[in-house]
Amino acid sequence: MKALSIHKLEKTYRNGVVALKGISMDVEEGDFFGLLGPNGAGKTTTIGILTGLVTKTGGTAQVFGKDIDKEFEEAKRLVGIVPQEMNFNIFEKVIDIVLDQAGYYGIPRDIALSRAEKYLKQLGLWEKRTVTSRTLSGGMKRRLMIARGLIHHPKLLILDEPTAGVDVELRRSMWDFLVDLNKSGTTIILTTHYLEEAEQLCKRIAIINKGEIIENTTKKQLLSQLNRESYVLDLLHGINNVPEILGVTITKIDESTLEVQFPSGKSITALFKELERHGIIIKSMRTKTNRLEELFLDLVEDKK
Amino acid sequence: MKSDLISLYTILHKEVTRFLRIWTQTLLPSAITMTLYFIIFGRFIGSRINDIQGFSYINFIAPGLIMMAVITNSYSNVVSSFFGSKFQRNIEEILVSPTPTWVIIVGYAVGGVLRGLIVGLLVTLVSLFFTKLVIYNIILVILFVFLTSLVFSLAGLLNGIFAKSFDDVSIVPTFVLTPLTYLGGIFYSLSVLPPVWQFISQFNPILYMVNGFRYGFLGFSDISVTLGLSFLVGFVVILFWLNWYFIEKGVGLRT
Ligand SMILES: Nc1ncnc2c1ncn2[C@@H]1O[C@H](COP(=O)(O)OP(=O)(O)OP(=O)(O)O)[C@@H](O)[C@H]1O
Ligand SMILES: [Mg+2]
Numbered sequence A: 001m002k003a004l005s006i007h008k009l010e011k012t013y014r015n016g017v018v019a020l021k022g023i024s025m026d027v028e029e030g031d032f033f034g035l036l037g038p039n040g041a042g043k044t045t046t047i048g049i050l051t052g053l054v055t056k057t058g059g060t061a062q063v064f065g066k067d068i069d070k071e072f073e074e075a076k077r078l079v080g081i082v083p084q085e086m087n088f089n090i091f092e093k094v095i096d097i098v099l100d101q102a103g104y105y106g107i108p109r110d111i112a113l114s115r116a117e118k119y120l121k122q123l124g125l126w127e128k129r130t131v132t133s134r135t136l137s138g139g140m141k142r143r144l145m146i147a148r149g150l151i152h153h154p155k156l157l158i159l160d161e162p163t164a165g166v167d168v169e170l171r172r173s174m175w176d177f178l179v180d181l182n183k184s185g186t187t188i189i190l191t192t193h194y195l196e197e198a199e200q201l202c203k204r205i206a207i208i209n210k211g212e213i214i215e216n217t218t219k220k221q222l223l224s225q226l227n228r229e230s231y232v233l234d235l236l237h238g239i240n241n242v243p244e245i246l247g248v249t250i251t252k253i254d255e256s257t258l259e260v261q262f263p264s265g266k267s268i269t270a271l272f273k274e275l276e277r278h279g280i281i282i283k284s285m286r287t288k289t290n291r292l293e294e295l296f297l298d299l300v301e302d303k304k
Numbered sequence B: 001m002k003s004d005l006i007s008l009y010t011i012l013h014k015e016v017t018r019f020l021r022i023w024t025q026t027l028l029p030s031a032i033t034m035t036l037y038f039i040i041f042g043r044f045i046g047s048r049i050n051d052i053q054g055f056s057y058i059n060f061i062a063p064g065l066i067m068m069a070v071i072t073n074s075y076s077n078v079v080s081s082f083f084g085s086k087f088q089r090n091i092e093e094i095l096v097s098p099t100p101t102w103v104i105i106v107g108y109a110v111g112g113v114l115r116g117l118i119v120g121l122l123v124t125l126v127s128l129f130f131t132k133l134v135i136y137n138i139i140l141v142i143l144f145v146f147l148t149s150l151v152f153s154l155a156g157l158l159n160g161i162f163a164k165s166f167d168d169v170s171i172v173p174t175f176v177l178t179p180l181t182y183l184g185g186i187f188y189s190l191s192v193l194p195p196v197w198q199f200i201s202q203f204n205p206i207l208y209m210v211n212g213f214r215y216g217f218l219g220f221s222d223i224s225v226t227l228g229l230s231f232l233v234g235f236v237v238i239l240f241w242l243n244w245y246f247i248e249k250g251v252g253l254r255t
Helices: A043-051 A072-078 A094-104 A109-122 A138-150 A168-183 A195-201 A219-224 A268-277 A291-302 B002-021 B028-048 B057-087 B091-095 B101-127 B138-162 B166-182 B195-201 B205-218 B225-249
Strands: A002-012 A018-028 A032-036 A058-063 A079-082 A156-160 A187-192 A204-209 A212-218 A228-235 A249-254 A257-263 A282-287
Touching (some): A018 A204, A043 A079, A043 A156, A094 A138, A094 B002, A109 A138, A228 A268, B057 B205, B101 B225, B205 B225
Parallel strands (some): A032 A187, A032 A204, A079 A156, A156 A187
Antiparallel strands (some): A002 A058, A204 A212
């Protein structure tokens, strides 16, 4: 079963901005799907169309087989949304925001109450349930929107940059939460600017740029496209001069740290040996994070 | 269907909680203004005015003053609440849910009706300090006040749908509602006007509401009560349909 299937989706805003130029993509049930793209690429527009906040100007979309033109109410029941921008009433209490949302989905009060307790506790907001939402911190507001988006037990949860402006520790705990949710069967679509986040979480990744999907593949496949490997090497002894080795870019980060980049396929043992010949002993090494970032920039740059 | 009713109850509950929470802005002002009207027009000036159809001036204006409070409060409740939800974007909570359009309309409109009726009741209570309550036909009183309040709640919703700024929220009440209300026969009987103005007044819908409501209390009216009721029902149907049409189209709600 496809959790989401969109076909030639188009959107031209009233002011003439063409936000989507006929994008097509599928998301399988159970997937953890990353939708990546630079600012203004059309991510929020796509999500808006699926949730009824933006009217499409062309194409079709189905959520678990329910067409958003023909069976929108059924489709809406299956989707949960965590929007990019804060959109709750800042004068209302945390618990009321979650309970009212349950009400809009037709969930009886007693069930709503027990779910609200479950999610607010899981997201660390239970203690705050009776405060006015205005007084929450930015990270708490994000988590409140996650609880709100889950209250009707959607089969597909769409998060639009859920970790923007969230500190590292909290981001990790949100990742854990989302991974557990995905494991328990909820299909997740996530947009993000943090490529590390997509690398950590997503099974499949699509890259959208200027209203077009320029890549849609598994994360593994995407990473293997990287034709260069980058490593950070910690050295046993500090060095003064950076050695020159053919085909390898070596950058000195500090006295005893080097960054090396070399073409995939080249043996790393060979590189180590050569370094050793220059009297450089490697204490430890790590892969450079954000490898996706480079690829992403390459891809987006290519299509310009 | 059950799901729709829960959603309706949720909207309604939220609306009522809202105006009760800020009662000093929603319930109190009209009660105070109307007290002043009763003192000034009823007591000070009214005592120098001849009886109308056998009723003292204060008796004559009381129904109109109640109606005025009902009209303003119903309208402004819905327009400010709905526009407020648009402004804070929490209307999106409803839009992403499967809540059907009719539930949104009924929820907001009935919220406005409840505020209108509560304020109407408060003003009625205030009037008891100045005059005694005469009731000619309670059914008509209830019908007129309910339908009028519903009409202006629906009109407020329509305004809220189109409003883009807080200015748009106050334009209609200031430039349309207030003049029409003052010229709607609250303070005078149509017969005191020159023929031209009598003719023009016929196009003022509020005249029919005020007169019909007054008929329920005092048993006389400048216009046909049946015509008044028909107009009200017609307005409800038309306004409901307009709201439904524009919400379905996503006017002011979807980009
Ligand atoms: N309401 C609107 N009216 C007109 N143009 C809009 C509207 N909303 C978005 N756009 C335009 O549509 C394009 C896509 O915007 P969208 O918000 O979908 O991008 P995004 O990928 O979510 O970007 P970001 O990462 O910055 O959130 C942009 O050029 C944007 O300016
Ligand atoms: Mg966006």
